[in-house]
Amino acid sequence: MQHSLLGIHHVTAITADPQGNIDFYTGLLGLRLVKVTVNFDDPGSYHFYYGDREGNPGTIMTFFAWPGAQKGRQGTGQINATAFAIPQASLSYWLGRLIEKGIKHEGPITRFGEQVLTFRDPDGLVIELVAHPGELERPGWDNGEIPAEHAIRGISAVTLWEDGHEETAGLLTKTMGFRLVSEEDNTFRYELGAGGAGARVDVRNAHGFWRGAVATGTVHHVAWRVANDEAQAAWQEQLDAQDFNVTPILDREYFHSIYFPEPGGVLFEIATDPPGFAINESVERLGTQLQLPPWLETSRPQIERALPQITYPQVGGRRSKAEKTQE
Template sequence: MTRNGIHHVTAIAGPTYRNLEFYGGILGLRLVKKTVNFDDPGTYHFYYGDEVGSPGSILTFFPWEHVAPGRLGIGETQETVFRIPAQSLGYWTHRLIAHGVRHEAPEKRFGETVLPFRDPDGMRLALAAVPGIGDEAAWTDGDIPAEHAIRGFHGVSLLLKEEGATGTILTDVLGFTRIGQEGTVVRFKAEGASIGGIVDIRVAGGFLPARMGAGSVHHVAFRAADDAAQAEMVEKLARNHGIRTTEQKDRNYFRSVYFREPGGVLFEIATDEPGFAVDEPVTTLGQSLKLPDFLEPRRDEIEAVLPQVA
């Protein structure tokens, strides 16, 4: 089965409490998994999304208490964009103002109204007002009415020196089609993707290179339905583009391979399987610290060094 689009976006954040308050409280996303960075288990790994953490709704963070700010530059994801119902733009404008969230004036992009804003670490975010999605299912467990709740990702924008080689990988390997251009921004859309279906490439020439830190996107993950689909994409990357991925890594909730695309952005290909309910019921997702089997014997040690969160 072919499933295209963005699986998740992973970013770097500052203090844990601030990250939880912003994404769970102000944006109203569900914390679907509280675990650790499998490669650095003294650091949390938070996963936010819709009710079940559907591919295309998942924004994840590595929060470090004292991380230095990042610097936007070439070879980085410039902006992560969520979908909201078109009629909810006014609601969200007022909500951002009420919570003191840095934001810009709404603007038009490819015929859509978009509201850009920043999180407390300076991460560039936006809300795209999308017609006709008001009846889609939405997660709500707070003060945001269901009719205004976020409906997963709209897409991401990449800040690159040039479009060519990256665009070819998007179309040849990752299931996207080049659908238009406005100025220096080229838009790609994943066929059949209702959420997480947009990648914009902003061509910026010889701009400064990116520097990772708080507010930076670490990587963008793209969907593969299963191991077989992922293996096919890996083979095509090597055969058609001379790019080798890492070996497959088991992330408990999906299985991943990673590669650096020609523009410098770290890409991941993640399986839709098995999902976030593999180690806890949907009703209690994100409520307790979950560790992979190989880290479970170190639970007491890990919990002792992690910041305390509710």
Template sequence: MIAETSGLHHVTAIGGAPQNNINFYIKGLGLRLVKKTVNFDDPSTYHLYYGDDSGRPGSLMTFFPWKNVPAGRIGAGQSTTTAFSVPAGSIGWWESHFAALGIDSRISTTDSVEERLSLRDPDGLQLDLVASSVADPRAPWDSASVPAEFAVRGQHSSVLTVRDAAGTAQVLTQELGMHLVSEQGDRLRFAAGDGAAGHIVDVIVDPGAQEGLTAGGTVHHIAFRVPDGETQQVWRQQLVDHGYQVTQILDRQYFTSIYFHEPGGVLFEIATDTPGFDIDEPLLELGRSLKLPPWLEPSREAIEHAVIPIEIPVENNPQSVEI
């Protein structure tokens, strides 16, 4: 093994009406929209990035939102649950917060190590909030909707559902450099580094699970962190040498990426930590304007007419204080 990941970079899912998506993730979950751009492969729709104040790797959840997208089916060969890290003792606040918004949630796990609140977003995507007994040191986005003392710290983990764990476990350990932390019944936990929140992948083994269908309300892929392009090139070659079908390195403007399917069917991405989301707009203005890569800029007028108009809640871009 030459390269190993330092944890989760982001999760990308497919949503429905973009305004509903924005309202839920900014006002409901309390994340910040750090980039409003388009799907580079289909510029008629958005690619929305949510995270902490600057969109640090490990805090990110991204969406391709298509209005009237058909519902997908959550099942084998997918990341079936996306979990966010919240402070210990905050689950009761979150339960009340979602109830006030008319969103159903339920406490699905309560033990001395983790307390877990489960819910679905407006398109049926399965989400968990995980309050761990191990403090998450990452600073939250202090939004107007969710006070910092309760706020999401970033990704906690991704849950994969596969029919057979052998191939998936091999990729996670031998190709991504993660290690098996625990095995409880049909659930295996793998972690990168010290196994803190944002470094965890849970694998649920269900031989009888129906195959997932990627569409609305499902995860398209999960991405793992790599520090830079040079390491990414080495890693890509390692995967190719081991027989995986890997894409070329693709420019995603705010990072570069490679993609491949692991044996259980889940689409994996390896994404660089750099250059980040502030390369084309100031930190205070992240998410405010539609940003396009240079190769799409000549088509801006057509793209702006094609995408659905959306409104960004004012709390996403607090005004700077004049001195």
């Protein structure tokens, strides 16, 4: 297809603890909090975006914050693990950091020829660090705690669990432009373009395993990148013509989106690279205060009253003891 997918844009999951989520992803993992906003479909709840210094597509992990929501169940029809890319030489650094912070982990194990560390965030979400050989495309962000040379470079891949993978494989290869590159332990690896970190999806055939339930501690969806609105419109038209249950194009302010379920039940999104996260605050000030889309600004007082207080990390990664959403 002329308007090819470029890789992973972001992964969105669900947390029950807004402050604990911020502390884990900015503190332990050293990601930058690049945007604090609300779920546009549920303005009474936070939507956090983490990534590199500028919030480049492919580095973004996002969370809907639903305090008090029920715990999800990981199973088939779901993204079971989100993998972040680290340099191969940084594996021992991260292993030491997990041990130092008392984070229970597994590995490193070898998978598809790469070393992988696996652990869980405070909500039970499965996180992986994959040590990639050679140079990674993006530089590390020096946030003041984790040295830039060891910093997470972005999302490497996601792992889908499917109760029978054939229809999902057909969508990936016949429609979305992926190619099968490897198979290991009943898991199939697919890549886009030149492949590598950020252009992968692993599909595990977990036939007979229980069905997953999306709630806190699970992934809500994965978004794939396209270059612009023209490419997205072409995808929307093609998916609609193939009778996928695809949404209209939606304005998410920092990108435009369409959504559709893949045959196994995982929610896919196709998101544009532009306009990016610096449209309503400077790169230097990303993620330092609550941002609302124009159509919700008139409701700011009510929204701020409904949201729980959070303490923001300072610009540069160190925490602010005083900055909060409300005084």
